[in-house]
Amino acid sequence: MSKKLKMKHLFLGSSGLVLAIYLIVLLTTPLTIFWSADEGAKFLQLQTMSRWQGGNRYHLAYHGERLDPTYRFYPDHPVYPQPLPDGQVRFHWAIWFPLLSIIPFKLFGVAGLYLIPLISGLLTASLSGWIAYRFKPQAAPLTVLAVGLASPIFFYSLLFWEHTLVALLALLALWQAMRLPDLKGRARWLTMALIFMLLLATVALRVEMIFYAIALGLAMLYTIRGNDFSRYSNEKMLLAGITIILLLILGAGLFNFLVERGLLSPRYSQLIGAGFFFIQDPNFWLNLPRHWLELWVNSAASSGPEIPTWLSWLGLTGLILSFLPKIDLTGFKNLLGLVYIGTLLIGLVSLYTLGLDERYRTIHSFFLPAPYLGLTCLFWQYARQARRFDATLLAVTTMLYLLFGTAAVMVRQAEVIANLEWGARYLLPLYPMMIICAVVGLAEALPTYQTRLTRYLLMGFVGALLVIGLAYEWRGIREIQLTKADMLPYAQTINALDSSRPIVTDLLWLPAMLSVYCVDREVYVLLPREKLYPWLEAADGQVDSFVMVTFFLLDPKFINLAPRPITVTEQYQVKDVTFMEFRLK
Numbered sequence: 001m002s003k004k005l006k007m008k009h010l011f012l013g014s015s016g017l018v019l020a021i022y023l024i025v026l027l028t029t030p031l032t033i034f035w036s037a038d039e040g041a042k043f044l045q046l047q048t049m050s051r052w053q054g055g056n057r058y059h060l061a062y063h064g065e066r067l068d069p070t071y072r073f074y075p076d077h078p079v080y081p082q083p084l085p086d087g088q089v090r091f092h093w094a095i096w097f098p099l100l101s102i103i104p105f106k107l108f109g110v111a112g113l114y115l116i117p118l119i120s121g122l123l124t125a126s127l128s129g130w131i132a133y134r135f136k137p138q139a140a141p142l143t144v145l146a147v148g149l150a151s152p153i154f155f156y157s158l159l160f161w162e163h164t165l166v167a168l169l170a171l172l173a174l175w176q177a178m179r180l181p182d183l184k185g186r187a188r189w190l191t192m193a194l195i196f197m198l199l200l201a202t203v204a205l206r207v208e209m210i211f212y213a214i215a216l217g218l219a220m221l222y223t224i225r226g227n228d229f230s231r232y233s234n235e236k237m238l239l240a241g242i243t244i245i246l247l248l249i250l251g252a253g254l255f256n257f258l259v260e261r262g263l264l265s266p267r268y269s270q271l272i273g274a275g276f277f278f279i280q281d282p283n284f285w286l287n288l289p290r291h292w293l294e295l296w297v298n299s300a301a302s303s304g305p306e307i308p309t310w311l312s313w314l315g316l317t318g319l320i321l322s323f324l325p326k327i328d329l330t331g332f333k334n335l336l337g338l339v340y341i342g343t344l345l346i347g348l349v350s351l352y353t354l355g356l357d358e359r360y361r362t363i364h365s366f367f368l369p370a371p372y373l374g375l376t377c378l379f380w381q382y383a384r385q386a387r388r389f390d391a392t393l394l395a396v397t398t399m400l401y402l403l404f405g406t407a408a409v410m411v412r413q414a415e416v417i418a419n420l421e422w423g424a425r426y427l428l429p430l431y432p433m434m435i436i437c438a439v440v441g442l443a444e445a446l447p448t449y450q451t452r453l454t455r456y457l458l459m460g461f462v463g464a465l466l467v468i469g470l471a472y473e474w475r476g477i478r479e480i481q482l483t484k485a486d487m488l489p490y491a492q493t494i495n496a497l498d499s500s501r502p503i504v505t506d507l508l509w510l511p512a513m514l515s516v517y518c519v520d521r522e523v524y525v526l527l528p529r530e531k532l533y534p535w536l537e538a539a540d541g542q543v544d545s546f547v548m549v550t551f552f553l554l555d556p557k558f559i560n561l562a563p564r565p566i567t568v569t570e571q572y573q574v575k576d577v578t579f580m581e582f583r584l585k
């Protein structure tokens with residue numbers, strides 16, 4: 001068997017292993033409970049969209065309309081689909097991911113919700129290996145395993161989120177761009193059109209992907225200028241690249257015009273407006289080093305890990321050292337030791353954080369879950385020596401997107417990182433790109449070391465970093481399982497209630513986190529809880545009993561002052577949540 005054929009078999013075996021592990025983990029995790037409220041709200045968006053009534057009119061997935069036709073007791077938070085006049089609905093997120101998920105949901109039930117994220121994660125890992133195979137066939141299997149099992153792609157493949165789909169589309173666009181020199185005539189221009197459509201799809205799904213599109217467009221312009229494109233002049237290809245960027249922006253506006261009846265959706269407009277606001281704020285620029293530190297190394301916000309500040313700065317110093325050779329134009333080999341020293345530093349910080357006993361729900365850092373990304377710079381040397389279009393394009397796109405994406409996320413999140421995530425999800429497409437660079441660069445650098453001991457030490461070092469990355473993902477998966485286990489008793493209690501009895505709650509997250517159990521019930525959100533009084537007036541004569549779900553007991557005086565007499569028939573505690581069953585006298 002030839003070496004290349006053996007590598008193809010290993011590549012396929014690696015992809016099969018990733019798929020098997022994904023399925024085992026997914027099928028041993030409760031699927032009807034969501035890890036984040038965002039997932040549940042997207043499920044409610046899907047339910048509302050499946051009740052489409054033409055145009056921008058939908059029948060809201062809200063069974064409380066019987067008592068609440070004006071939506072006074074509907075969740076007042078933007079992540080929930082918000083009712084507008086004339087039956088219209090404003091969605092917090094773009095419609096495309098829930099729309100695509102309707103068919104698998106109809107076919108497979110709740111399990112179908114996870115089909116697109118899981119397949120997208122698997123294909124992202126496999127495509128990453130295929131791209132690595134272009135450069136170094138021996139790098140393909142390790143690339144598949146690193147992307148699929150030792151990076152946040154693993155984590156997000158198990159959630160009802162569009163992030164892995166976006167990562168796949170972004171990587172497909174890059175792969176097609178890398179193939180341009182191999183094509184001629186109409187095939188080349190059709191591929192350019194496909195790249196445009198893929199980039200347009202990523203922006204339609206996630207607004208921040210406009211920065212990836214710009215990075216890829218600029219990288220294409222830079223790379224094309226230094227390559228001979230047969231009958232097509234550099235000027236024509238430059239014009240094509242510029243056209244892609246312009247059409248992308250116009251196309252995103254057109255998509256939202258058709259959907260939202262405006263040039264941009266409210267969500268896009270809000271993000272752009274917030275971005276301009278923070279850019280003009282002097283405090284944002286004064287705190288820029290802290291923003292950078294929190295995104296690349298660590299932030300304790302939203303239940304993130306708490307580590308000493310000096311340790312975070314040590315990690316950032318290591319990352320800066322590992323990237324220094326990228327800006328060196330002559331003596332790359334003289335600076336190569338900095339790559340390993342810098343990667344070692346971020347690896348030590350990553351290992352320290354991983355070993356914390358305290359439970360943390362989120363990881364905001366881009367590099368902590370994948371410390372081996374410090375080796376990305378090794379690919380820079382390969383790209384310079386190979387002088388290949390695809391290698392240069394990958395290197396330049398990766399670096400531009402790292403810069404643009406980092407800046408965009410810092411502006412987007414501004415003063416506070418308040419998102420639930422396990423690895424920087426707004427930069428998720430960057431993980432497979434940097435992993436390809438790191439593994440291919442390592443495969444190129446390893447044979448240059450003359451002593452076997454040095455090669456073994458380097459392989460051991462990289463192996464340890466990959467184990468750290470794998471351990472982060474398993475800890476993240478454990479966190480998904482713990483969160484769902486925490487929610488399971490609430491779900492079981494709600495499921496055991498008589499479906500005809502309304503549920504009222506002051507827990508804003510409840511209808512989202514447990515949306516599978518609440519979507520077909522009458523669930524009213526009473527915030528503040530004084531809204532119970534007008535709700536009782538609306539329910540008078542139509543409801544004889546209801547259940548209150550709350551963290552805090554209702555004061556007896558508050559119950560006695562109710563405009564309609566009510567009495568507690570049963571009260572019980574489920575973990576830290578109280579269920580109070582009432583009867584209207």
